Amino acid sequence: MTIHCDHFDDLLLAGDSFSMQVAAQHARGCPACAERLASWNEISDTARGMHASWSNDMLWPRIERAIVADAKRSRARQWQIAAAFLIFAALGAVVWRANERVRNAEFDNAILRASAVDQVETAERAHVVAIDNLEKLTKSKLEDPSTPLLVSYKEKLMLLDDAIAECQASIDRNRQNAHLRRQLLAIYSEKQRTLQEVLREETHASNQ
Amino acid sequence: MHGVAAALMSMPRITSNEDIRLANGCAAGDTGVFEEIYRHHGDRMKSIAFNHLGNVSDAEDAVQETFLKLHRSASTYNGESAFTTWMYRVLINTCYDALRRRQRCIQEAPIEDITYQRAGASVDDAKRMTLRNMLAALPEQRRTVFVLFEIEGLSHAEIARVLNISEGNSKWILFATKKQLQEQWKNQS
Numbered sequence: 529m530t531i532h533c534d535h536f537d538d539l540l541l542a543g544d545s546f547s548m549q550v551a552a553q554h555a556r557g558c559p560a561c562a563e564r565l566a567s568w569n570e571i572s573d574t575a576r577g578m579h580a581s582w583s584n585d586m587l588w589p590r591i592e593r594a595i596v597a598d599a600k601r602s603r604a605r606q607w608q609i610a611a612a613f614l615i616f617a618a619l620g621a622v623v624w625r626a627n628e629r630v631r632n633a634e635f636d637n638a639i640l641r642a643s644a645v646d647q648v649e650t651a652e653r654a655h656v657v658a659i660d661n662l663e664k665l666t667k668s669k670l671e672d673p674s675t676p677l678l679v680s681y682k683e684k685l686m687l688l689d690d691a692i693a694e695c696q697a698s699i700d701r702n703r704q705n706a707h708l709r710r711q712l713l714a715i716y717s718e719k720q721r722t723l724q725e726v727l728r729e730e731t732h733a734s735n736q
Numbered sequence: 737m738h739g740v741a742a743a744l745m746s747m748p749r750i751t752s753n754e755d756i757r758l759a760n761g762c763a764a765g766d767t768g769v770f771e772e773i774y775r776h777h778g779d780r781m782k783s784i785a786f787n788h789l790g791n792v793s794d795a796e797d798a799v800q801e802t803f804l805k806l807h808r809s810a811s812t813y814n815g816e817s818a819f820t821t822w823m824y825r826v827l828i829n830t831c832y833d834a835l836r837r838r839q840r841c842i843q844e845a846p847i848e849d850i851t852y853q854r855a856g857a858s859v860d861d862a863k864r865m866t867l868r869n870m871l872a873a874l875p876e877q878r879r880t881v882f883v884l885f886e887i888e889g890l891s892h893a894e895i896a897r898v899l900n901i902s903e904g905n906s907k908w909i910l911f912a913t914k915k916q917l918q919e920q921w922k923n924q925s
Contacts, residue, residue: 541911567918574863575886580786581779584796588774591800592767595807599765602808 530554536561540568645703652712659720666726681726688719755819762810770803777820780888781827787883788831789838790872798834802827817897824898832876870920878913885910 531539531554539551555562673679695712699705761769781802785795805826813822871879880899884890885906890898892906899906 537911537915540914541907543907543910564918567921568914570863571867571914571917571921572886574867575882576889578787578864578868578887579889580783580795582782582792584792587796587799588771588778590796591774591803592770594800594804595765595767595770598804598807602765 533558533561536564540565641704648709652709652716655713655716659716659723662720662723662727666723669726675729677729678726681722681729684722685719685726688715688722691715692719752818755813755815758819759810759813759815762806763813765807770807773806773823774803777823781824784824784827784883784888785831787868787871787887788828788879789834790868794834794838798827798830801834802830805830821894821897825900828880828898835876866921866924867917870917870924874913874916878909878916881906881909882913882917 531550533554536551536554539547539554551561551565555565669678670682670685673682692712692715695708695715699708699712702708758769758773762773778799781799782795785798785802786792789795789798802823806823809826813819817825871882874882877899881895884895884898885892892903892910895901895906896903901909
């Protein structure tokens with residue numbers, strides 16, 4: 529087989545015995561390729577003698593000890609992981625229990641607050657009924673006020689009714705707001721006083 | 737062909753019961769299985785490590801580290817290659833790690849000369865030392881392909897399986913490496 533120097537590298541790349549035979553055949557008639565083939569083969573020949581071999585009777589016992597120690601460490605690590613998991617689980621249980629208690633306490637408090645609010649509202653309703661009764665007594669006089677003072681009382685009562693309605697609306701939005709309830713109580717007290725004054729004014733006018 | 741190559745040629749290409757037995761033994765820390773692997777492959781493992789790391793001490797450390805890695809990660813062996821192929825891959829990666837650690841330390845270990853198992857009487861020690869120095873300067877993959885093919889006598893098919901590359905790529909890397917060495921070889925001469 530005749531080959532050209534340009535294809536010499538292809539033979540070296542293929543590297544199989546047939547390609548190397550063809551390369552050797554070509555090199556016999558081509559000094560440049562012969563030199564390349566010689567150094568190519570010299571590298572391979574040198575490399576084949578580089579397989580390292582030495583004896584060390586201590587190496588296997590050393591490796592064995594290292595494996596045994598590693599296995600022990602690995603088992604210890606597994607126990608550590610298991611212990612860490614248990615501690616984590618125990619902590620989780622404690623935290624969960626504490627949360628549960630807090631939630632129960634909050635629920636109980638909410639129940640108690642609701643009960644207290646109900647009591648307040650019952651008392652408020654009784655108070656309002658009493659004031660309504662008082663208002664009925666003054667109704668005829670206020671519908672047709674005969675004196676400027678009664679006109680003034682009527683206007684004041686209208687203002688107080690508006691304030692009561694506004695305050696009641698706010699309380700409906702937040703039943704547990706004690707401040708609003710105190711404010712509503714104060715307005716009702718004022719209305720009560722005003723109605724009592726109207727009644728007194730009526731009595732005073734009839735005496736005259 | 738070396739005994740090394742003959743042994744590796746006999747490596748099964750697909751997972752066999754033997755591979756599963758070796759992997760299970762390693763995962764369980766069975767020192768009997770490790771000793772069996774060491775008796776069969778220890779010599780070539782040492783040679784491969786020595787030809788990557790350049791000294792006996794580092795080579796022995798790399799072999800020991802490889803056995804520890806086999807113990808720690810045998811449970812992850814998925815059987816896509818023969819157990820011994822996987823083991824040589826672990827060894828070569830361990831050598832790469834050692835080389836990188838050495839580069840970080842910026843203290844190149846001196847290349848030792850040891851008693852070689854000579855294949856040809858014409859090859860003298862000076863040539864081997866020259867070639868060893870040139871190998872030390874090669875990139876990792878080139879050095880590995882050269883060591884496995886030219887020194888340890890593996891076929892391109894076996895190298896491809898160990899390095900997880902194609903057979904054609906293995907051939908090309910060897911050719912390019914030898915061309916590079918040839919240039920340096922001429923200059924040395």
